Amino acid sequence: MPHIFTESLNLIDTPSSKDGVDFEFIAKSYEIQEHRQTEYKISTKINNKQYLINFRDKGNSFLLKPDLITRISPVGLLKKGLNAYVNISNSNVISSNTSDLKIKKEIQDEYLKDINYFVDDFKTNKEIQIEVGFGSGRHLIHQAKKNPNVQFIGIEIHTPSIEQLLKNLHIQGIENVLVVNYDARLFMEFIDSNQVGKIFVHFPVPWDKKPHRRIYSNEFINEALRVLKIDGTLELRTDSRKYFDYCVELLTNLPKGNISIDINKDLEVSSKYEDRWKKMGKNIYDVVLTSFNEDLPRKIDKDFSFDGKIENFDLIKLFDNLPRKSMVMDGYFVHFINTFKILNEENSGLIEVTFGNFDRPVSKYILVKDGKFSYYQGNPIPTSSNNIAHKKIKEILFT
Ligand SMILES: C[S@@+](CC[C@H](N)C(=O)[O-])C[C@H]1O[C@@H](n2cnc3c(N)ncnc32)[C@H](O)[C@@H]1O
Structure with missing residues (x-):
């Protein structure tokens, strides 16, 4: 995380600008909580992106660093904001890690979509199939080539995997895959009801010690059933017996779907993980949930306004x-x-x-x-x- 230690805590008048960076306002912690020092939050704007810089006393020095909740990417913009603040406030720098000013370009690709695209704009008349955590993308590419009339959506949180898949889509001329960098546990909420033919979840991280981070939960399964059309399937493939048992328990006796179970079933394509587990002689478990229910259209309430103004506000x-x-x-x-x-x-x-x-x-x-x-x-x-x-x-x- 970029940061700068300064000799003193120099505040500036706002709004003001320096080196293409706007400083909009500075806020000071109102109450000092236990184990926390007075902290200033500097609202900073670069290239139309807004974030907060924290400025606080560290004993022998003062620390400027981006606020975690509001941090933006790429990291070069965070550094630029910190350096501009040090310049405009005439602060003496004790140490910093912000001198490398190369601003890495964000990935721009016609197939890579922001989550807001799925919230506001995404529409298709085609059947949708979704792969959660596609990793190397081997399975997703295989399916996309085999089913050119299906619109695929690949969901991943690991940037190098996303870059690799996008590269392969272009090399192989595949045009029916959209990719989103987002947590799959929340993604389904933005897909219309009854439009998805298959959801693949192959070799998800089992999270034995932190089960709340697992992809499968009652909520995920309910959302999957809502987006699946009649006879649509949610397909888990895993090498983890524990994860398999956990999912079978969640998926048993659902009012809108029934399950089938397999062990060491052969698929047309084997993922990188699968190859590794097979070499080690591990069992591979499949649980397929089939939807037999038509669901009501989804409703997304996008109202996050705070209407009105409070009279005599204090x-x-x-x-x-x-x-x-x-x-x-x-x-x-x-x-x-x-x-x-x-x-x-x-x-x-x-x-x-x-x-x-x-x-x-x-x-x-x-x-x-x-x-x-x-x-x-x-x-x-x-x-x-x-x-x-x-x-x-x-x-x-x-x-
Ligand atoms: C063990 S790998 C399996 C990759 C691939 N499915 C395969 O079979 O080779 C799990 C993948 O899921 C991704 N992942 C983990 N949690 C996720 C989440 N909440 N949303 C989307 N992807 C996730 C990881 O980044 C990783 O690429």
Whole structure:
């Protein structure tokens, strides 16, 4: 993570600009929590991307580094913002790791889509098939070539695997695959009901010690059943007996689907992982869930507004009255973590909040500007748990 240690904590007047970087405002922690020092958050904007820089006392020096919740990519932009702040504030640098200014280009590719594309724009009349965690992409490419009339979606969180797949799609002239860098556990929510023929989950990480990180959960299975058409299948292939047993238990006696089980079944294509396990003489287990139900169309509620303005708004009163314990509701939670007051601006501040689904929480800052609220860096992704948590946040802020 890029960072700079300085001799003193120099603050600047905002808004101001330096070296193509805008500094919009500075907020100071309103209350000092246990084990935490006073902290300043500097709202920084480069190339239309906004993020916060943290500035805090470290004893013998002061540390400037990007705020984790709002960090942007590529990392070169974070460095540029830190260096510009040091320049504009005339700070003496003790040490830094921000001198390498090469800004790595983000991957641009016609087949690589942002999650917002699937939230707002994606439409197809074709059958969809989805591969979760495609890794080397061997299986996905095989399927895409074999089924040119199917629209494939590959979901991965590992950037080198994504780059490798995109390269292979171009080399082999394959045009029916879209790729998204996103957590597959949340992705299904944005796909229309009854449109998917197959979902492949081949050799997922078993997460024996952290089961909440597993792809399969009741929620994932329910969403899979919603997007699957009648006779559509959710196909797990794994070398982990534990993961297999866990999934069989989750998938047994569902009201909308039934399962079939296999051991050491041969597929037309064998993935890199599969080759490795087979060489080691391990068993390979398959569990296929077949949907027999037609589902209602999905509804996505994208409303993350904080309508209206509060009369006689008092930021300090709001900060003082915010509940500080995590509020756990049925299927979601809200936890107000910290508050910050914007310097030299009346009734303006930042509220750090974590909310949504327990296993996939989202952290955001709520920007308060003279009694008006909005999410800093824009709205959260409209998953159902984020949306219901937002309604709770609004209720708390407005009462
Ligand atoms: C063990 S590898 C298997 C890769 C490939 N399916 C195969 O059979 O060779 C698991 C893959 O799932 C990806 N993955 C793990 N968790 C994920 C998640 N929540 N969403 C999407 N992909 C994920 C990992 O990055 C990794 O590439």
